[in-house]
Ligand SMILES: O=c1[nH]c(=O)c2nc[nH]c2[nH]1
């Protein structure tokens with residue numbers, strides 16, 4: 128990634144963010160109309176009204192973004208790098224979808240030329256959608272994961288990613304051994320963990336495809352290296368859960384297959400968790416791990432409704448993920464809206480989500496899940512300037528709402544309800560403009 132400019136810039140724009148959680152703090156949403164954000168060396172130095180910041184910093188260059196709405200860069204906590212080209216495999220439950228749709232494509236990433244093209248599409252798709260940090264489910268091939276990290280670092284995406292490891296029940300070319308999984312992961316960790324914006328996540332695909340030996344190899348890596356993250360899948364689909372039960376007769380439940388290997392910690396993010404037991408929720412809360420909720424995928428694969436209320440009541444942290452390609456695209460706006468829909472559809476059993484909840488789930492909740500909230504996830508001074516500008520073009524549905532809005536809260540609600548990638552015109556990662564589109568629709572970066 129190119130160096131950030133050391134020259135300070137004062138951004139003039141209405142901005143919103145959630146430095147706290149609306150699930151616990153009714154005043155979590157901060158709205159600054161005609162705001163100012165002073166950014167230097169990629170870091171936010173000061174924030175407030177534009178007039179106050181202008182008075183305090185009269186000589187600083189101003190970038191005028193009035194007419195738009197600035198939000199923190201989105202944080203997608205579950206997205207599969209090798210699945211961008213198989214979005215849209217509708218009409219199948221999880222295990223059939225894996226066999227017929229996802230795994231044949233994942234096998235193609237053995238070819239470095241193929242994986243480079245896919246990595247470029249993937250990083251571009253995330254940044255164009257305003258996602259500046261992602262917990263990425265990598266590839267089964269170490270060469271493809273190396274290429275992903277180099278593309279992420281080149282484009283400015285903060286990727287928390289790793290080699291996906293499995294040793295049974297997928298396809299032979301996607302299987303490895305505990306020894307090879309350990310050795311290849313270690314080499315990637317030594318090269319990429321903490322390099323630039325990149326971090327490493329130890330990633331067994333799911334217990335269905337992982338022997339105890341490979342889970343132990345994952346645990347050895349977590350013990351050996353500081354600050355690694357851990358991610359996998361859990362409790363997504365009835366047939367999957369039943370198979371895991373048969374494969375681990377000694378385990379109390381699905382979570383226990385990871386827990387007894389020492390894989391469930393503050394740095395663990397488990398995707399889905401649609402069908403948890405009370406014990407699993409209690410243990411997840413105790414270990415301070417996160418459930419990544421992926422509502423578009425859950426709908427597309429018919430996997431079920433996410434029991435958000437039970438997670439919150441148990442004290443389990445929840446973040447949001449697109450789960451491309453089980454999910455339907457890279458938009459965290461669409462994902463937030465689908466989360467809202469699915470809670471609405473549960474009636475009394477659902478949690479009524481406000482636009483503040485959706486913004487929190489799409490930004491700060493992900494930063495907390497990844498233990499990166501000291502760096503990103505909101506726009507308070509001291510944070511890195513990871514941000515996205517919503518600035519709908521004239522004569523578009525969202526522009527009509529923006530122009531008519533009587534208060535800024537309407538802007539946020541409408542952004543989630545009807546905003547698309549086409550309404551996002553600028554994205555910054557670490558203060559650097561990593562995506563920029565002019566009013567004609569021409570992409571100027573990435
Ligand atoms: O939604 C999912 N997508 C996947 O690729 C996958 N692999 C295991 N379990 C999974 N669930």
Ligand SMILES: [Zn+2]
Pocket residue numbers: 205207264360398450453
């Ligand atoms: Zn997934």
